Amino acid sequence: MSDDPSKEGPPGLEERVTTVGARPGDRIVRIVRPSGGEFRRRGGHYVATTDALTARGRFGRWFQTGRRVLLGARLTSEAETTERLSVKTGLAIMASDNISSSAYATEEAMRVLALAGAGALALTMPIAIAVCVVLAVVILSESRVIRAYPNGGGSYIVAKDNHGVIAGLVAASALLIDYVLTVAVSSAAGIAAISSFVPAIHDHRVLWALGLIALISLGNLRGIREAGVLFAAPTYIYIVSLFALIAVGIFKMATGDPIVPAVPPDPFDAFGVQALTPFLVLRAFASGSVGLTGSEAVANGVPNFKPPEPKNAVMTLVLMGTIFGTLFLGLTFLATTIGVQPDQGEIETVNSMLTRSIVGAGTPFYYVVQLSTAIILALAANTGFTGFPRLASVLAEDRFMPRQFAFRGERLAFSFGIIALALASMVVVGAFSGSVTKLVPLYTIGVFAAFTLSQSGLVRRWIRLRNKGWRTSVIINSFGTVVTGVVLAVVVVTKFTNGAWMVLVVMPVLVALLYGINRHYTRVADALTLERLDEPLPIMKPPVVLVPVARLDRSALQALSFARSISPTVRAVHIATTAESAKRFGERWIQFTREIPLDVIESPYRSLLQPLLRYIERIDERDDRPITIVLAEFVPRNWWEWILHSQTALRLKLALLFRPNTIVIDVPYHFADTGHTSRKDERD
Amino acid sequence: MPLAGTSVDPDVIRVAATLAKSNKAQVIAIHVIEVRWNLALDAVLDAETERGEQLLDEAAKVGTQAGVHIETELLQAREAAAAIIDTARERQADLIVLGMPFRKRLGRVYVGRTVTNVYVGAPCAVLAYRQEEVG
Numbered sequence: 137m138s139d140d141p142s143k144e145g146p147p148g149l150e151e152r153v154t155t156v157g158a159r160p161g162d163r164i165v166r167i168v169r170p171s172g173g174e175f176r177r178r179g180g181h182y183v184a185t186t187d188a189l190t191a192r193g194r195f196g197r198w199f200q201t202g203r204r205v206l207l208g209a210r211l212t213s214e215a216e217t218t219e220r221l222s223v224k225t226g227l228a229i230m231a232s233d234n235i236s237s238s239a240y241a242t243e244e245a246m247r248v249l250a251l252a253g254a255g256a257l258a259l260t261m262p263i264a265i266a267v268c269v270v271l272a273v274v275i276l277s278e279s280r281v282i283r284a285y286p287n288g289g290g291s292y293i294v295a296k297d298n299h300g301v302i303a304g305l306v307a308a309s310a311l312l313i314d315y316v317l318t319v320a321v322s323s324a325a326g327i328a329a330i331s332s333f334v335p336a337i338h339d340h341r342v343l344w345a346l347g348l349i350a351l352i353s354l355g356n357l358r359g360i361r362e363a364g365v366l367f368a369a370p371t372y373i374y375i376v377s378l379f380a381l382i383a384v385g386i387f388k389m390a391t392g393d394p395i396v397p398a399v400p401p402d403p404f405d406a407f408g409v410q411a412l413t414p415f416l417v418l419r420a421f422a423s424g425s426v427g428l429t430g431s432e433a434v435a436n437g438v439p440n441f442k443p444p445e446p447k448n449a450v451m452t453l454v455l456m457g458t459i460f461g462t463l464f465l466g467l468t469f470l471a472t473t474i475g476v477q478p479d480q481g482e483i484e485t486v487n488s489m490l491t492r493s494i495v496g497a498g499t500p501f502y503y504v505v506q507l508s509t510a511i512i513l514a515l516a517a518n519t520g521f522t523g524f525p526r527l528a529s530v531l532a533e534d535r536f537m538p539r540q541f542a543f544r545g546e547r548l549a550f551s552f553g554i555i556a557l558a559l560a561s562m563v564v565v566g567a568f569s570g571s572v573t574k575l576v577p578l579y580t581i582g583v584f585a586a587f588t589l590s591q592s593g594l595v596r597r598w599i600r601l602r603n604k605g606w607r608t609s610v611i612i613n614s615f616g617t618v619v620t621g622v623v624l625a626v627v628v629v630t631k632f633t634n635g636a637w638m639v640l641v642v643m644p645v646l647v648a649l650l651y652g653i654n655r656h657y658t659r660v661a662d663a664l665t666l667e668r669l670d671e672p673l674p675i676m677k678p679p680v681v682l683v684p685v686a687r688l689d690r691s692a693l694q695a696l697s698f699a700r701s702i703s704p705t706v707r708a709v710h711i712a713t714t715a716e717s718a719k720r721f722g723e724r725w726i727q728f729t730r731e732i733p734l735d736v737i738e739s740p741y742r743s744l745l746q747p748l749l750r751y752i753e754r755i756d757e758r759d760d761r762p763i764t765i766v767l768a769e770f771v772p773r774n775w776w777e778w779i780l781h782s783q784t785a786l787r788l789k790l791a792l793l794f795r796p797n798t799i800v801i802d803v804p805y806h807f808a809d810t811g812h813t814s815r816k817d818e819r820d
Numbered sequence: 821m822p823l824a825g826t827s828v829d830p831d832v833i834r835v836a837a838t839l840a841k842s843n844k845a846q847v848i849a850i851h852v853i854e855v856r857w858n859l860a861l862d863a864v865l866d867a868e869t870e871r872g873e874q875l876l877d878e879a880a881k882v883g884t885q886a887g888v889h890i891e892t893e894l895l896q897a898r899e900a901a902a903a904i905i906d907t908a909r910e911r912q913a914d915l916i917v918l919g920m921p922f923r924k925r926l927g928r929v930y931v932g933r934t935v936t937n938v939y940v941g942a943p944c945a946v947l948a949y950r951q952e953e954v955g
Contacts, residue, residue: 154862157897157903158906158909159902162899163861164897164903165855166893166894166895167895169892176873176874177866177873178870
């Protein structure tokens, strides 16, 4: 090794030391590896191991331990494929929103029809069939989206590819809003269902809903696979118990076992308060269409599935639709045949009354159905946590959302998206006092807007590509466009005054925001991108260096010696508060050095920062080279000692942060340092 | 304790660890990358270095499990035997534990060039551990 440090290359992680062997001519190269096992070689580069991520300080280690307990151990990027979902867990994690809709879709349609009297409830079954037809069209079309766009992104990608950026952003913002609302509505509905058993929590429902959102966020921060395992059991218990209920109901009816319909605590007027108009029927259809929400999550999250991703995603989608359709039609059939009517005061749900009618109140089966319904409603929020972060990551990859949304956390989950969704939905729950009734009108618009855009986008795609069987695809997706478009129009018209207008206001704002973010990134990329990689490094002249010196001490000495090492053009500046201290500092400076010129500025108003900033501006005007400010910063040994020091350097650094043409270099002087530069070292 | 990345390495580590534990001795595991003559001795050989690091890390891990701290050294030399002998001399080793994978050539157990040369030239005691017959 050379004695002259200037002749050596920069220090690397690995050092190669050549020694002479015992035999003449023998030499050995000893590879001195990075100590501590923090870095490991792999394929010509280094890989940071878990040791490199281990915090050094006590607080850091405590924080990491707490984090590991809450979120689990770190996962490497290679573990991404093992974090994927099978059809079984995929169904639980992505379909819980859609399947849980069967708990209230029948009731939502009935509540509208009941306004026209008990006789109008006979239309519930035809409406349920119509909703299932729409669902079948949506599933058929979504399966085509999955096959055409296996990298996920769903409606956003389809709309962007076929209708252009703005349509894509409309679809994206519609879905983002809808995911936030899914989480808000589901958590509020879940708490409402639980409060049916435990009325004491009703008064604090907002707090409970916030707690539930936090809990589901935590589950998702642990990674999608673990979240799937955590949330799978309640979904399957709900499915099995509801199927069992339908089977028991149909068996009783088939065997002639009489079923007495449970009477709602507060029934609707039997003769109705409104006429049975086509608009009312459309409203009932729009309300029943709430059952279609959540069906977009699978197409958006195709990459979450194990390979072959598209096949598994389509299978999950079909299973989801079949389960929802069967439950929805089965429950609607039983409710209308038995004669269960909705409760005006929303004290008891139609499903609860139906279960009571079939298996009796207070039976264990009744409690299993009600409890599993409450839990699946709460966990339906999980679909939002699968969809939002994935969509946000796709948008971030396309530079429409901040880049942070594309980063995966230590558990390979899109942590930023999960936290953003949790915060946004918490705000919504708080703003709407955790009321399901207030939140529901805002729901479904986003989903149907996205569906309509993606369906029409696919029509354009098939016409453009003209693949084999394109005519059939055009017919299916055109029908899908019309159906989802009509549902969207109906939902907008019928729910506009109930709060749907808010979504219609927020959506364009969000589109503008996403577009603005993309413009910013494009501008930055234009400014930063290298046109050629073989361009020679620009040769810069040594900069003009200014060193603000508060007092002549070791910290200043270190900063000055560093400044002189990077440029011959160094100037020191001192702000004095009195004429006497200015004179005294000047005299001491002459004793100290004559090599570095000093400007002393007297500030009679005792302001330090402003005169210094003005001085830097004036110096900068006189030279076109970037001005470099070298700051001497004293770093105390303990964090609490910071408050004992004025931290002028820190304030100056902040003030210069956004100043153009300015380089700020911090030269920290650690109190515990023993290797400081002394005058003796300087002279030597 | 030179390690070449053969199937005998785990046995050699265990033998060395057992001996070191009872004698409270220090164990140094080394791996020598033999550099061909057409390359500079200090040439950066990524694949070989990576492999060497992996097997030394593995040795250190096995040592830790056996309750012995194993120091590791990665070397590049023209001939492994000379590097092993020079390292033993420089580190004033009392014993070199060598591993011999069971290999046959022309119907006889084959002792490689490195083992033979270390046997002949080592400045200290040499313990050769031959793997039991396989197959």
